[in-house]
Amino acid sequence: MGGITAVKRIIIRQGIVPTLLCLSFLTGCSQHTDEKPLDYFEIVRPEFTGQLAYETTDFVEDYWRVVGNTGFNKTIYLIADSLQAAGYILEENAKAEDRLTYRIEKRAMNNQTWEPISASLQIAGKDTPLLLSETNRNMTYLNSVSTSKEGIKAEVVWIKSIEDLNNTSVKDKVVFAEMSVRRLYKLVVEKGAIGIITYDNPDYLQPEKNKTSIQFRRLSSQDNGNFWGIALSYEAKDKLKTQLQKGKTEVLVNIQTKRYPSEELTIIANIKGSVLPDERLVYSAHIQEPGANDNATGVGAQLEMAKTAAKLFAEGKIEFDRTMTFLWGDEIISTRRYIEEDSKRTKGIKWGISLDMVGENTAVTGGTFLIEKMPDPSAIWTRGKDKHSEWGGEVLKLEDMKPHYLNDFIISTFKEQGKYANWVVETNPFEGGSDHTPFLEADIPGLLLWHFTDQFYHTDNDRIDKVSQETLKNVGTAALVSGLQLVNASDVFMLAQVKNLKEQAFLRLEDEAKLSPLALKNGSTINEEKQIISAWEDWYIKSIGSIHDIHTNKNLAVKAAISNAQNEIQQKSNELKEALK
DSSP states (O other): OOOHHHHHHHHHTTTTTGGGGGGSSSSTOTOOOOOOOOOOHHHTTTTOOSSHHHHHHHHHHSSBBOOOOOHHHHHHHHHHHHHHTTOOOEGGOOTTTEEEEEEEEEEOOOSSSEEEEEEEEETTTTOOOOOTTTTTTTBBBBBBBOOOOOOOOEEEEESHHHHGGGGGGOTTEEEEEOOOOGGGGHHHHHHHHHHEOOOOOOOOGGGTTSOOBOOOOOOOOOOOOOOOOOOOHHHHEEEEEHHHTTOOOOEEEEEEEEEEEEEEEEEEEOOOSSEEEEEEEEEEEEBSBTTTTBBBHHHHHHHHHHHHHHHHHHTSSOOEEEOEEEESSSSTTHHHHHHSHHHHHHHTTEEEEEEEOOBBHHHHHOEEEEEEOSSSSOOOGGOTTOOOOOOOOOOOOGGGOOOOHHHHHHHHHHHHHHHHHOOOEEEEEEOOOTTTHHHHTTTTTTEEEEOOTTTTTTTTTGGGGOOOHHHHHHHHHHHHHHHHHTOOHHHHHHHHHHHHHHHHHHHHHHHHHHHHHHHHHHHHOHHHHHHHHHHHHHHHHHHHHHHSSOOOOOOHHHHHHHHHHHHHHHHHHHHHHHOOO
């Protein structure tokens, strides 16, 4: 392949702006080429409507999903049918030349699966139930057993602190408490209680406004147990407390659930790379949880991404140098297993992206679309524009940092879609708790795409009316475009990332230096402020160095660009530290 043709091929694969055509490293490049660079946004936007993502979300959110149960398994097979219709071939039937494949992995479960059937809670002597599962699907604790079909009647004992249990008999009674069940469960079981009723909705759910919301709760697996739990809404909690304050209170409880042996299913689809098939990007979306945004939206968005990628590939509009993988399964567990069970495959996993709560109608939920960054210094010194979500995160240490170009590349790509669609894209420091964590634990670059704060998070009001097809379209489009650039990354991509990282490093260093005077007035020291600037300097210098993980022909111009950018960042950092007074 001649020089100019090879150059054009690189540009077409990368979708880089025309000004990069004539970078000095591209020898033999003509300023007058008629070849139009490939723009992945231009290709993906007309195809990715969000309709399949929304329709899939609508199907999945009908079910209370936990590994092995009806809703979880129906979701797996819905995905399989959709993949097959999009051109993916079941691996066991695939030929060597087939590049679009999928498989369903099946594993034995250590415990039985569980699903709710019906439930009601009523104060004895009252005409109407306090709660019904028809309107509060989260009222029954996960892993609760069934009562008798007729239900039970029992006295309620109000426990206001753990210490109350030492002097209170709860045998054959129901315990009510406004605290986490984790603090009570073992003790009340040991003391002979037959069930527990709790309320502990956090403030960010705005419980006084969303009075009927119940955030789902769980008990430990109990294949041979006989304990149950009911979670209350704010409204139901107030009514029960009012009755308890009047004196002895009994409740009528009827819970029907199913527990049965099953198997754990995970579904994985691949678009095999043609140049470096052992290197891959992995998208991950978990199926379990009872809600719509959490995480039926992640399931749906990822499915439309897989379908859109297959369609564009079949039409010859895009290529895949590296492999693109889509994984759906049990949160964290399936992703961690995928990383750990095959050491050869793991070496080729270059990037991980988690889609979790990605379709919110933010005008309704109050949530903001967020990119949770890999651990960077904002997770140590959270100040300025950086802020944690209400989920919260522990303060990290310098040794916890994970410098990599993936952070700023994904943020920049999503910001581009945000500008195009008038869509708000923000970030938060690392907090953990979703499918990006197994990647990071394995020293694989990993990010989370999500929304927070959501006033309906984990509640039974997280339904399809809180989901936006437009948001699904924006997230899915930007996520797929990001992935296409990554799996086709070459020298042109590397140079673009050097430029972007240097610009972002300068902005960050200048921002931190501007924050220093106020921090000094509030008790910080010159040494601490210098340490913060040095931490960001180190993070960006190493992030630029990480660009070398894209295996190419080691172009000298790329090496020079990396070295020059690192030196400029160091010089800028030194200037800012010297200016501190």
